[in-house]
Amino acid sequence: MTLGFYPGCSLKGSSREYAESVLALAKAFDINLEEINDWNCCGATAAHNMNKELSLALPTRILSLAEKQGLKEIVVPCAACYSRLTVTKHELAEDSALCSAVTESNGLEYTGSVSVLNVVQFLDKYITPNLEGKVVKPFDHKVACYYGCLLVRPHEILKFDREEDPQSLDTLMLKSGATPIDWAFKTECCGAGLSVSRTSSVGRLSGKIIGDAKDRGAETVIVACPMCHSNLDMRRDAINSYLGEKIDIPVLYITQAIGLAIGLDRKELGLQRHFVKVTV
Amino acid sequence: MSKIGVFVCHCGENISATVDCARVAETAGNYDGVAFSVDYKYMCSDPGQNLIKNAIKEQGLTGVVVASCSPRMHEPTFRKACAEAGLNPFMCEMANLREHCSWVHEKGEATTEKAIDLVRILVEKVKYNHSLNEIKVPVTKTALVIGGGIAGIQASLDIANTGHKVILIEKDPSIGGHMSQLSETFPTLDCSQCILTPRMVEVAQHPNITLYTYAELESLEGFIGNFKAKIRRKSKSIDEKLCTGCGLCTTKCPVKKIPSEFNEGLGKRTAIYVPFPQAVPNKPVIDRANCTYYIKGKCKVCEIVCPTGAIRFDQEDQIMEVEIGAIVIATGFTVKQPDFFPEYGYGKFPDVITGLQFERLASASGPTLGEIRRPSDGKIPEKIVFLACAGSRDPAKGIPYCSKICCMYIAKHAMLYQHKVHGGKSYVFYMDIRAGGKQYEEFVRRAIEDDGVNYVRGRVSRIYEKNGKLIVAGVDTLLNAMPVEIDADMVVLATAGVANEGAEELAQKLHVSYDPYKFFAEAHPKLKPVETNTAGIFLAGACQAPRDIPESVAMASGAAVKVAALFSKDELTREPIIAVVNRQAPPVYSSCVGCFLCVSACPYQAIEKEEIKNRNGEVIKSIAKVNPGLCQGCGTCVAFCRTKSIDIQGYTNEQMYTEVMALLNEY
Numbered sequence: 001m002t003l004g005f006y007p008g009c010s011l012k013g014s015s016r017e018y019a020e021s022v023l024a025l026a027k028a029f030d031i032n033l034e035e036i037n038d039w040n041c042c043g044a045t046a047a048h049n050m051n052k053e054l055s056l057a058l059p060t061r062i063l064s065l066a067e068k069q070g071l072k073e074i075v076v077p078c079a080a081c082y083s084r085l086t087v088t089k090h091e092l093a094e095d096s097a098l099c100s101a102v103t104e105s106n107g108l109e110y111t112g113s114v115s116v117l118n119v120v121q122f123l124d125k126y127i128t129p130n131l132e133g134k135v136v137k138p139f140d141h142k143v144a145c146y147y148g149c150l151l152v153r154p155h156e157i158l159k160f161d162r163e164e165d166p167q168s169l170d171t172l173m174l175k176s177g178a179t180p181i182d183w184a185f186k187t188e189c190c191g192a193g194l195s196v197s198r199t200s201s202v203g204r205l206s207g208k209i210i211g212d213a214k215d216r217g218a219e220t221v222i223v224a225c226p227m228c229h230s231n232l233d234m235r236r237d238a239i240n241s242y243l244g245e246k247i248d249i250p251v252l253y254i255t256q257a258i259g260l261a262i263g264l265d266r267k268e269l270g271l272q273r274h275f276v277k278v279t280v
Numbered sequence: 281m282s283k284i285g286v287f288v289c290h291c292g293e294n295i296s297a298t299v300d301c302a303r304v305a306e307t308a309g310n311y312d313g314v315a316f317s318v319d320y321k322y323m324c325s326d327p328g329q330n331l332i333k334n335a336i337k338e339q340g341l342t343g344v345v346v347a348s349c350s351p352r353m354h355e356p357t358f359r360k361a362c363a364e365a366g367l368n369p370f371m372c373e374m375a376n377l378r379e380h381c382s383w384v385h386e387k388g389e390a391t392t393e394k395a396i397d398l399v400r401i402l403v404e405k406v407k408y409n410h411s412l413n414e415i416k417v418p419v420t421k422t423a424l425v426i427g428g429g430i431a432g433i434q435a436s437l438d439i440a441n442t443g444h445k446v447i448l449i450e451k452d453p454s455i456g457g458h459m460s461q462l463s464e465t466f467p468t469l470d471c472s473q474c475i476l477t478p479r480m481v482e483v484a485q486h487p488n489i490t491l492y493t494y495a496e497l498e499s500l501e502g503f504i505g506n507f508k509a510k511i512r513r514k515s516k517s518i519d520e521k522l523c524t525g526c527g528l529c530t531t532k533c534p535v536k537k538i539p540s541e542f543n544e545g546l547g548k549r550t551a552i553y554v555p556f557p558q559a560v561p562n563k564p565v566i567d568r569a570n571c572t573y574y575i576k577g578k579c580k581v582c583e584i585v586c587p588t589g590a591i592r593f594d595q596e597d598q599i600m601e602v603e604i605g606a607i608v609i610a611t612g613f614t615v616k617q618p619d620f621f622p623e624y625g626y627g628k629f630p631d632v633i634t635g636l637q638f639e640r641l642a643s644a645s646g647p648t649l650g651e652i653r654r655p656s657d658g659k660i661p662e663k664i665v666f667l668a669c670a671g672s673r674d675p676a677k678g679i680p681y682c683s684k685i686c687c688m689y690i691a692k693h694a695m696l697y698q699h700k701v702h703g704g705k706s707y708v709f710y711m712d713i714r715a716g717g718k719q720y721e722e723f724v725r726r727a728i729e730d731d732g733v734n735y736v737r738g739r740v741s742r743i744y745e746k747n748g749k750l751i752v753a754g755v756d757t758l759l760n761a762m763p764v765e766i767d768a769d770m771v772v773l774a775t776a777g778v779a780n781e782g783a784e785e786l787a788q789k790l791h792v793s794y795d796p797y798k799f800f801a802e803a804h805p806k807l808k809p810v811e812t813n814t815a816g817i818f819l820a821g822a823c824q825a826p827r828d829i830p831e832s833v834a835m836a837s838g839a840a841v842k843v844a845a846l847f848s849k850d851e852l853t854r855e856p857i858i859a860v861v862n863r864q865a866p867p868v869y870s871s872c873v874g875c876f877l878c879v880s881a882c883p884y885q886a887i888e889k890e891e892i893k894n895r896n897g898e899v900i901k902s903i904a905k906v907n908p909g910l911c912q913g914c915g916t917c918v919a920f921c922r923t924k925s926i927d928i929q930g931y932t933n934e935q936m937y938t939e940v941m942a943l944l945n946e947y
């Protein structure tokens with residue numbers, strides 16, 4: 001089976017291991033993830049803060065290219081890309097004048113026929129139904145599933161999971177043999193783009209997240225967003241200096257955790273690329 | 281030959297600003313059969329009415345068309361004016377130039393043309409009007425009050441004190457409603473039970489009030505002055521006549537762990553129970569869903585211990601039929617269950633409670649005997665946080681409206697906490713403080729200034745547990761949106777006030793309307809706040825919108841006056857706008873062929889069969905007959921009748937066709 005694949009910029013750069021683990025997992029389940037040819041940046045935070053039409057035109061181009069390539073469903077692992085693509089689809093469906101303006105500026109046909117799946121939806125639909133029997137090394141750890149701001153918001157548009165107390169990652173991890181903990185910071189902000197401009201704020205915000213996960217006995221934090229990962233993992237020094245203690249709980253992408261459970265190679269899952277050593 | 285008068289009103293500028301009233305009057309004056317036509321600034325004023333009266337007398341008018349506002353406003357005025365001048369009031373028609381024309385169109389030729397058409401069709405119609413007489417119906421001078429909260433109690437007492445009979449039904453085992461659960465009440469901090477229980481006792485003892493607790497409305501038929509209600513008296517499983525209320529059964533019942541509804545789950549009760557010590561009536565009921573005997577077929581401890589043999593396990597629900605003339609709905613409200621805020625952890629953290637639960641903690645009759653102790657470990661909380669607007673004013677997740685009572689009861693709660701826990705710290709997170717009401721603002725200021733309650737203007741995003749504390753994470757919008765975190769020992773949510781579950785079904789049973797939030801709808805938001813759209817059915821208290829006690833009581837007294845006014849006459853007059861089956865001279869008698877399709881069509885069961893007999897008493901023909909007392913003039917039967925034998929008086933087929941033809945300029 002073939003599904004479309006939109007990696008977005010992060011998965012080609014700072015979070016290559018996320019791409020690697022998604023692809024490795026897909027391969028293990030005989031799913032071909034076909035990258036969209038000539039894809040562009042989704043616009044991220046910058047575009048929609050500056051120019052609304054541009055912020056819609058960029059994702060629309062991606063969706064148009066996917067249509068052109070004959071793809072029905074595309075997997076978008078980055079939570080921010082997923083949000084931009086889904087919000088764009090929603091806005092264009094709501095406003096036909098806007099839709100024509102945007103498609104015209106792209107010069108590409110757009111019908112809105114492509115479904116956009118985030119990583120949780122992808123796993124839910126194509127991986128977990130066949131997971132049983134494949135789990136060779138149950139991920140037998142206490143995990144804190146962290147959703148961040150974007151994966152489940154805004155609910156009116158995404159219509160996915162519960163926005164204040166989401167459960168989808170927890171359910172997936174439970175199926176992989178883990179014990180998800182109940183904790184308070186599932187959807188608190190990690191500091192996002194302040195990572196570069198105000199690292200100390202990220203230290204504080206992400207520090208509360210890691211601190212609470214540790215206090216409740218988590219052995220791993222599970223994420224589904226490259227931004228969250230880099231703040232919780234790469235900014236661990238800032239976190240530790242805010243907390244005044246050294247916390248070495250690793251942060252894994254959900255695809256890495258499931259990959260480990262089904263016995264995939266650690267290197268194939270890119271575990272060596274993390275800043276905080278993956279000891280689990 | 282008809283002699284019709286046309287009276288075109290300017291309604292100040294309401295009509296004349298867009299309609300050329302003089303031209304309307306002038307054009308109408310030229311119609312066949314119009315003997316008099318005039319325009320005037322305010323037709324409803326005394327001089328305006330005199331204009332009509334004089335014209336009737338001087339010109340000998342046979343019909344009148346007043347072209348002004350909606351008949352909902354002034355039809356009674358103009359009909360009365362006609363009657364005073366000796367013209368049958370039903371010879372007066374109104375053309376609605378305001379709501380149907382001037383208010384909804386721009387000034388212009390076409391608008392005036394439309395106004396002329398509206399007048400024209402009524403001029404043609406009125407030529408076919410007949411003198412009609414109002415229908416008199418008797419009034420059953422007993423009121424039904426549904427719901428025994430403070431509103432229902434007040435309404436019952438007020439009606440009963442005017443000398444009329446009242447039947448009060450309450451679905452729970454005791455009357456009292458939410459007020460019986462409250463500790464002290466704003467803005468005076470008087471003890472709720474102390475002011476309520478005397479009223480409850482008065483209800484029980486009043487010779488004019490019949491109280492049925494554990495009872496609900498099953499169905500309702502009829503109309504103002506003449507309702508028939510079926511009431512379901514749910515089985516209490518005891519013989520109330522024998523029960524002395526000694527309470528022995530409730531002490532011996534082995535099922536002791538049922539969360540008490542009265543204590544909002546903070547205390548426990550037995551399966552046979554009296555909800556609270558001051559309950560009226562003070563006699564137990566068996567909660568069959570939790571009683572061991574009904575579940576397992578064994579136990580009957582209460583039967584063994586009851587000294588008077590009052591327990592009746594085989595008692596069944598009883599359906600009672602009563603005749604009543606008016607109804608007051610006083611079924612109150614409920615609070616939204618807070619589980620829809622997973623981020624506040626209600627249900628997960630035992631020390632996150634609702635306002636009603638706090639009332640029970642603060643109440644001397646409550647599970648902690650009035651001491652503020654937290655549910656998890658019974659400790660006295662040193663720091664407590666109150667959250668206003670938990671679900672209110674939240675169009676995204678809760679309800680868009682303001683629940684109105686919470687700002688005040690939160691101030692009360694914080695105050696009570698400060699009075700009871702010396703050295704304790706209390707915080708209130710709020711959006712705005714809504715304290716409109718006599719002495720209300722002063723009350724809130726007292727909480728802040730005298731009792732030192734910390735008011736933080738901002739919302740709370742999350743409550744979580746850490747090191748045995750509840751961390752309340754919010755924002756202070758007066759400190760430039762600074763995030764604040766308070767490590768509290770207990771949190772109280774002011775959950776939104778919402779309509780009762782089942783309010784919709786009750787509204788449908790009663791044929792009254794309800795608003796989008798399922799609160800019962802008043803007939804007019806300003807001028808008819810205690811009436812419903814159904815004549816003879818009134819509203820009191822929080823069933824209409826969230827209301828505090830003073831408002832509920834005021835509404836109840838208002839509704840009671842409406843009922844008393846209705847009962848002050850022996851007969852009611854009703855408009856004769858009802859269906860009639862035509863009657864003709866023998867040998868035809870009526871064009872009705874007796875198919876009785878209309879009988880099944882009528883939604884009010886108002887059509888009966890009538891036998892026409894000859895002098896020897898032999899039945900010649902069976903035809904339909906409309907009961908004028910029951911007919912509501914809906915016209916369904918007219919549409920069904922194959923032989924066109926039924927007409928609505930005042931709106932006959934002939935009149936309707938005439939109007940249409942007039943509009944098509946066929947006259």
Ligand SMILES: Cc1cc2nc3c(=O)[nH]c(=O)nc-3n(C[C@H](O)[C@H](O)[C@H](O)COP(=O)(O)OP(=O)(O)OC[C@H]3O[C@@H](n4cnc5c(N)ncnc54)[C@H](O)[C@@H]3O)c2cc1C
Binds near residue numbers: 430452467639
């Ligand atoms: C936490 C809290 C604190 C409050 N504190 C104050 C205060 O300090 N001061 C103040 O002025 N107000 C206060 N209020 C408001 C007060 O509770 C209401 O104003 C009052 O209860 C309204 O009275 P009611 O009779 O209209 O409704 P309710 O008290 O709700 O009574 C309605 C009654 O009708 C019965 N019923 C419902 N449906 C049916 C049915 N279908 N058939 C038969 N019976 C039915 C119910 O069982 C109930 O007994 C507070 C409210 C809350 C939630």
Ligand code: SF4
Binds near residue numbers: 526588
């Ligand atoms: S023991 Fe009998 S008399 Fe006493 S309260 Fe119970 S039912 Fe009534």
Ligand code: SF4
Binds near residue numbers: 668672673682713
């Ligand atoms: S009364 Fe106050 S707390 Fe209650 S909903 Fe209105 S504003 Fe919010």
